[in-house]
Amino acid sequence: MNTLKTQSLNFVRIGFMAGCALAFAAISHAQTTGIEVKDAWVRTSVQGQKATGAFMNITAKDGAKLVGVSSPVAGWGEVHVMKMEGDVMKMRAITALDLPAGKTVALRPGGFHVMLMDLKTPLKKDSTIPLTLRFKDAQGKESTLDLQVNVSTQAPGGASSGSMPGHMSSGQTAPHNPGMGHKH
C-alpha cells in the first residue's frame, strides 16, 4: 500500500518535469535553421480510430536525421517505413530517417510517413493540428520544428503528383515557396 503511494507520487513528479522540459524545448529550439517542410498534411480519422498518418516533404540543407515526432492530439508519434514483403504491404517504426543534404525526402502514403498513435480525438477535415518534428544534425545536436498541419483526406492539390504545390500552405510554418525542387 505504502509502496504504491510512493510510486504514484513519483509518477506525478516525472510527468510534471517532462511537461516543463517540453515547454522549455519549444522555446529554446523555435528556430530550426536549414530544414524546410512543405506540403504537410495529416489524414483525417474517425471516432475510435487509434492511429493515422502524416505526410510532408522535408529538405535539410546541411543534412540531418528525423529522429522523433510528437503532437498533443496523439499519445506518441513514430516514423514509419512501408514496404512490400512478398505480396504484403508492411510498415514498421524506424528510429531515424536520413535526410541527405539538399535532397527533398518525401513522406507519403505507401512510403515513409509519420504515424500518430493513440489518438486522443478524431481529426476533422480542414482543421489543423500542431506537430513537432525532432531532428539531429551531423554533429548529433538536436533541434525541433513546430508545425501546424492541415487535416485532409488527400495530399495538398489532389492525389496526382502533377498539381501545384504550395496551394495549401496557409497554416503551415514552412515558408510559402512553391515550385522549388519539384520534378514533373
Ligand SMILES: [Cu+2]
Ligand atoms: Cu505507419
